Amino acid sequence: MINDSELILNADGSIYHLNLLPEDIADTILFVGDPDRVGEVSRYFDSIEITKGRREFITHTGTLRNKKISVISTGIGTDNIDIVMNELDALANIDFNTKSLKSDLKSLTIIRIGTSGSIQGNLQIGTLLASEYAIGFDALMQYYVKPYTSDEEDLKREIDSQFNSLSFKPYVGKASSVLLEKIAKDLPKGITMTAPGFYAPQGRMLRSKNVYPDLIRTANSFSWNSRKITNLEMETAGIYALSNMFGHHAISINAILASRVKEEFAEKPAEIVDQAIRFVLDRL
DSSP, rough: OOOOTTTTTTTTOOBTTOOOOOGGSSSEEEESSSHHHHHHTTTTEEEEEEEETTTEEEEEEEETHHHHHHHOOOSSSSSHHHHHHHHHHHHHHTTTTTTTSSSSSOOOOEEEEEEEOOOOSSSSSTTTTEEEEEEOOOGGGGGGGOOHHHHHHHHHHHHHHTTOOOOOOOOOEEEOOOHHHHTTTTSSSEEEEESSOGGGGOOOOOSSSOOOTHHHHHHHHHHEEEEEEEEEEEHHHHHHHHHHHTTOEEEEEEEEETTTTTOOOOOOHHHHHHHHHHHHHHHO
């Protein structure tokens, strides 16, 4: 039995942060960062049955072509991903009446539709990119015991070698092979760098000085098994690592809105994001 202080429920029986009951979520869940983007996704549903939210966590659950789908805003960063992933897994795999694990554990399908910036000159603004692997430059997975596959271990060793000036150890995660084939088989793929912030952790300096001023240059030149670090964002590595740990399937589809190499930003970002939304919904 899980203690009340570990699995915290609200007065109505919903889980603490997401404010959801187990029956409120689908087995297929779309992640968006911006709460306002939830409605931009669910407007394409054939029907919407659930609209709930608290803080930055907004959920719409409905149907599309007779398939039940949820879309949830995670907010920004892997700290929020930690909350969302743990609470979704609890909704799927813990009996809230007995506060014990269910005998048959469920595997969720999680698809992130997010925005990102490229760090490779040949990755154009407007591209939809699938993250085959993600590298976490945040501290989230220092708190979890997670087994690594052999290729993840190999990638991690190469990161430690090529980013040898860091005072911390990045972690890695891999996309679901099932979803890479189903959702992203004809998309360009890359290694995504997940940062714990938008400014210094992504190499930006306004009035600050960066401890790692060569971070983007090092990431740009990184190579592993003919793969490059292609883009920067703030959630994917946490999603992959926790999904793999829990036994869920996850993939991140990145709408490239900026080029850090060319110092450019999309003129019509909303159109690129809408393209990504419609692409993913068509593949479900």
